[in-house]
Amino acid sequence: MKKNEDLSHRKASCLLRVTDQQGNPIANTRLRLQQTRHEFLFGCGAFDFMPYTNTVNTADTIHTAGSTNSANSAAADTAGSANPADAPDSAHQADAALQDRIDKWLALYNYGTIPFYWGGFEPVEGSPQTKSRLRAAKFLQKHNVTVKGHPLCWHTVCADWLMKYDNQTILEKQLRRIEREVKGFRGIVDIWDVINEVVIMPIFDKYDNAITRVCKDIGRVGIIKETFAAARAANPDAQLLLNDFNTSIAYEILIDGCLQAGVPIDTIGIQSHQHQGYWGAEKLEEVLERYEHFGLPIHFTENTLVSGSLIPPEIEDLNDFQVTEWPTTPEGEERQMKQTEEMYRILFAHPQVKAITGWDFADGAWLNAPSGVIRKDNSIKPVYEMLMRLIKGEWWTDCEICTDENGFAEAKGFKGDYLLEMPGKSAALKLTSGLSEAQVVLG
Numbered sequence: 001m002k003k004n005e006d007l008s009h010r011k012a013s014c015l016l017r018v019t020d021q022q023g024n025p026i027a028n029t030r031l032r033l034q035q036t037r038h039e040f041l042f043g044c045g046a047f048d049f050m051p052y053t054n055t056v057n058t059a060d061t062i063h064t065a066g067s068t069n070s071a072n073s074a075a076a077d078t079a080g081s082a083n084p085a086d087a088p089d090s091a092h093q094a095d096a097a098l099q100d101r102i103d104k105w106l107a108l109y110n111y112g113t114i115p116f117y118w119g120g121f122e123p124v125e126g127s128p129q130t131k132s133r134l135r136a137a138k139f140l141q142k143h144n145v146t147v148k149g150h151p152l153c154w155h156t157v158c159a160d161w162l163m164k165y166d167n168q169t170i171l172e173k174q175l176r177r178i179e180r181e182v183k184g185f186r187g188i189v190d191i192w193d194v195i196n197e198v199v200i201m202p203i204f205d206k207y208d209n210a211i212t213r214v215c216k217d218i219g220r221v222g223i224i225k226e227t228f229a230a231a232r233a234a235n236p237d238a239q240l241l242l243n244d245f246n247t248s249i250a251y252e253i254l255i256d257g258c259l260q261a262g263v264p265i266d267t268i269g270i271q272s273h274q275h276q277g278y279w280g281a282e283k284l285e286e287v288l289e290r291y292e293h294f295g296l297p298i299h300f301t302e303n304t305l306v307s308g309s310l311i312p313p314e315i316e317d318l319n320d321f322q323v324t325e326w327p328t329t330p331e332g333e334e335r336q337m338k339q340t341e342e343m344y345r346i347l348f349a350h351p352q353v354k355a356i357t358g359w360d361f362a363d364g365a366w367l368n369a370p371s372g373v374i375r376k377d378n379s380i381k382p383v384y385e386m387l388m389r390l391i392k393g394e395w396w397t398d399c400e401i402c403t404d405e406n407g408f409a410e411a412k413g414f415k416g417d418y419l420l421e422m423p424g425k426s427a428a429l430k431l432t433s434g435l436s437e438a439q440v441v442l443g
Contacts, residue, residue: 005345005348005349006349007348007349007395007414009351010040010348010395010414010415011412011413011414011415011431012412012413012415012431012432012433012435013410013411013412013413013431013436014410014411014429014431014435014436014437014438015408015411015436015437015438016401016408016410016411016420016429016437016439016440017406017407017408017437017438017439017440018031018403018407018408018420018439018440018442019407019439019440019441019442020425020441020442020443021441021442021443024407025403025406025407025408026403026422026442027403027404027405027406027407028402028403028404028405029402029403029422030400030401030402030422031400031401031402031403031409031420031421031422032398032399032400032419032421032422033397033398033399033401033411033413033418033419033420034397034398034418034419034421035397035398035413035414035416035417035418036144036416036417036418036419036428037110037144037416037417038110038391038396038414038415038416039414039415039416039417039432040355040414040415040416041110041111041146041299041354041355041356041357042108042109042110042111042355042356042387042391043109043110043111043112043113043146043148043355043356043357043358044105044108044109044111044112044113044358044359044361044373045112045113045302045358045359045365046105046112046113046114046140046145046147046361047114047115047361047365048098048101048102048105048361048362049102049105049112049114049136049139050114050115050132050133050136051098052098052099052102052136052139053135053136053139054132054135097378100378101362101374104374104378104380104384105361106143106145107388108373108384108387108388108391108392109145110144110145110146111145111146111147111148111355112140112145112146112147112148113147113148113149113150113301113357114133114136114140114147114148114149114150114189115133115150116133116149116150116151116152116181117150117151117154117157118153118154118157118158118159118177119157119158119159119160120157121133122159122177123159124161125159125161128180130184133149133185134184134185134188137188137189138188141188144417147188147189147191148189148191148192148193148241148357149181149185149189149191149192149193150192150193150196150243151192151193151194151195151196151243152177152178152181152182152192152193152194152195152227153178153194153195153196153211153223153227154195154196154197154211155197155201155204155209155211155212155215156196156197156204156209158209158210158211159210162210162211163209163210167213167214167217170210170211170213170214171214171218171223171226174211174214174226174227175226175227178194178227178230178231178234179230179233179234182230182231182234182235182238183234183235186234186235190235190237190238190239191238191239191241192231192238192239192240192241193241193269194224194227194228194231194240194241194242194243195223195224195227195228195242195243196243196244197243197244197245197246198223198224198242198244198254199220199244199246199248199250199254200246201215202215202216202219202220206317211223220254220257221254221258221261221263224242224254224258224263225258225261225263228240228242228258228263228264228265229263229264232264239266239267240264240265240266240267241265241266241267241269241299242254242255242258242263242265242267242269243269243270243301244269244270244271245271245272245273245302247270247272247287247290247291249290252290255268255291255294256294259294265296266296266297267296267297267298267299267354268291268294268296268297268298268299269299269301270287270291270298270299270300270301271300271301271302271303272300272302272303273302273303273304273318274303274304274306275304275306275310275311275318275321275367275369275371276310276311276312276313276315276318277310277313278305278339278343279343281342281346284343284346284347285346288346288347288350288353292350292352295352296352297352297353297354298350298352298353298354299353299354299355299356299357300347300353300355300356300357302357302359303343303356303358303359304358304359304360304366304369304371305336305339305340305343305371305383306326306332306336306369306370306371307328307332307333307336307363307370307371307383308326308327308329308332308369308370309326309329309332318367319367321367322367323367323368324368325368326364326368326369326370327370328363328370328381329370332370333381333382333383334382336381336382336383337381337382337383337385337386340358340383340386340387341386344356344387344390345390348395358373359371361373361374362374362375362376362378363375363376364376395414397412397413397414397416397418397431399413411429411431412431413431415431415432415433416431416432417429417430418430418431420440420442422442425442425443426442426443427440427441427442427443
């Protein structure tokens with residue numbers, strides 16, 4: 001583990017002129033500079049927010065990554081949004097266990113991924129589950145959480161009803177789907193995994209699906225170019241990701257080909273589902289070195305470290321590992337905590353990494369794995385406590401500053417949102433790159 005990370009790129013300073021509402025300097029006064037939100041995106045899968053905001057309490061409504069069964073995904077979506085027009089705006093009716101889980105999530109994270117898998121989002125053509133996603137996204141936004149949609153295009157958990165159409169029609173429907181979601185959620189969801197796992201897409205052979213057919217027809221770069229163009233047209237200000245679990249040279253070549261073709265990739269998404277063992281510092285740093293040369297921001301989009309036994313190495317597709325019980329263990333939880341800390345420290349220290357998303361918040365989600373930061377019963381694991389110490393402790397600013405006789409004071413801290421306070425008065429401010437001076441009015 002790196003003990004002396006250079007985190008200067010994560011910090012900022014600003015000369016503040018602090019006045020009252022009449023413009024008089026607040027001189028020779030001690031003020032509290034309290035961080036309220038990180039600029040860096042510390043994220044997690046936010047699938048629990050759909051049943052929560054729909055006041056439905058059933059584990060069947062919680063989505064899991066990597067599912068290869070569109071029907072199951074569709075059923076889960078429908079269960080999570082039954083009679084959406086009748087659901088109240090607040091979720092105070094949700095049961096205590098779900099409320100506890102949501103509270104623990106919000107205490108730690110500022111970035112949430114909600115599901116837009118087409119097979120679950122629109123199980124019946126023309127009947128998208130828009131309201132359930134919109135409610136969850138608005139709730140997260142209200143609680144100062146940045147929301148990402150995942151994904152707009154993927155060959156897995158695809159809509160089965162697409163199969164009756166020819167390839168050109170499938171592509172047209174896919175592009176209209178992207179336009180509908182990106183426009184419809186603009187201002188609420190402005191970060192999107194546009195297309196997912198394209199390296200394997202045209203050679204995916206576990207079952208027939210509409211998107212693999214199109215990718216075989218127009219090629220990897222072709223389908224990426226079409227989907228990104230549709231997303232960019234629908235929201236010119238959106239942050240658009242290309243996302244993949246394949247970190248080999250094949251992904252590098254694909255990214256390079258897309259950039260050469262003028263595809264407007266904003267951010268490189270890298271998955272790291274480590275159910276078969278921790279990558280380790282050497283591989284993490286090697287992957288970062290290979291992808292940093294593109295000069296684009298990097299998001300570690302789907303990260304998993306388990307606190308139980310590992311999936312055997314001979315299993316090629318993680319979805320083939322099906323167990324009814326996969327317990328967490330004390331020694332596994334200690335391992336998970338230490339490995340996660342090393343990983344987060346390495347990623348947070350890298351200037352191009354802008355977001356880290358843990359995939360499962362609670363144990364028992366995808367693959368029934370002990371992959372969460374809390375257990376199935378909502379009790380917190382050592383990894384949750386460690387992340388809290390980092391995100392809201394070691395990497396958090398809460399200090400006193402003192403104004404001079406003219407009301408000037410220097411604010412220094414981790415980039416993000418702040419509250420400047422004195423008894424009876426406060427004001428919000430930001431510390432970020434490029435902002436060297438600011439006037440703050442306390443009222």
